[in-house]
Amino acid sequence: MGNKRIGFSTLSQKYVMALAGIFLMLFLVVHLTINLLMIVGDDGELFGEAVQFMITNPFIKIMEYVLFGGFLIHILLGVILEIYNYRARPIKYAKSLKTEKSRFSKYMIHTGVIIFIFLFIHFLNFFFVKVGFVPVPEYADSPHDFFPMAVVVFQNPLYSAIYLVALVFLGFHLKHAFQSAFQSLGLNHEKYTPAIKVIGTIYSIVIAVGFALIPIYFLFFYS
């Protein structure tokens, strides 16, 4: 009768999905804060110090593994849920007007896949250099000398365009994600939920626009 599913109830999965999502959203805030140091106009000096702190601090080192775990769980559960849900309606409607109230909810798998592909490109540009999968380019002093790498990547209009497009989709993904995480954890209250929705919208715009400033800065304002 029922579809095969992994050993946990869909509701438990929902909880884990929400918790992993919240963790990733917090990570984005940290990531953005540090990255914005690149565009303060000191040729990456402050940014370099922040990077130095991040790669030497033992807590951050542990968190890096947790972060990977978070990504992995979030992606796996997302894909499993999508397949499971697809199979819950073997015969589709001939005519269907979608009425989702959270508009981007319908496209979470699509925006998710785009972000996943982007993540791979992003890793090729930066993270894989750090861990040694990709050789350190000659203009960088060390595997974590990210500033010159960012300059080269973002002064390439193609890369900048890829980043900007990916960030738009990230914004869409986050727009649904933020309030959805609260709902999944059971935090829905007539007094606070409208505020959560507004904060979620602001959050997704701040993250997308904030990150977008970096390629824009290097492409147009840095020489």
Place this chain on the structure above:
Amino acid sequence: MNITLKIWRQKNANAKGRFVKYNLENVSPEMSFLEMLDFLNEQLIKKGDDPIAFDHDCREGICGACGMYINGRPHGPEKKTTTCELHLRSFEDGSTIVVEPWRSKAFPVIKDLMVDRTALDEIIRSGGYISVNAGSAPEANSIPVDKHSSDKAFDAAECIGCGACAAACKNSSAMLFVAAKVSQLALLPHGKPEAARRVQKMVKKMDDLGFGGCSNTYSCQIDCPKGIDVEFIALMNREFFKAKVCKSKAK
């Protein structure tokens, strides 16, 4: 007014179905959607054709028996309206109306527009009994229920079990229905002793029956004829969490 109908016809659960076109002339805009189908069925019977099978009972929006997917929405285009309370005036003269059964693995088609919604009853049954004191009514003030909770419980209890939430959901998830049933009891002192077991069993049953998983699209709330609020889904999530983390395993 004149309308064209494209209706899903399927002989039985195993037969392959298809859409059949019917033209209806001179129908009154004041006809209800079900009256219109009755009218069409009379014509089909006179011609010796098989009438269209569809579920209905009270025809006043309280039993939850009726339910079809009309022009891309469960129960049609009107807000908070069951199929039986829908009228032809909600459609334009000369328009084509597509009518399909609920589509969900958990709701197999029995015939034409009729689906088997036993799954919803099974979920309720899996919740088990509710302990209430039999005998004479207790003294009202000995079980205080504040106004807010009783109002909310009543809001949840408005669910008529039609299944439109699962039909509307892109994931075919019955969360709104299950949430309404869990919440109406969770908000009241009656049945508290069984609360933890109830929510776990009902969620498990819902999964076992092949409904999809909720991804917070909220289309259920928009298409629910009783306007059940998704806040009850959050309430169920809380109940579930409490039960899983704080209580022993459900037997």
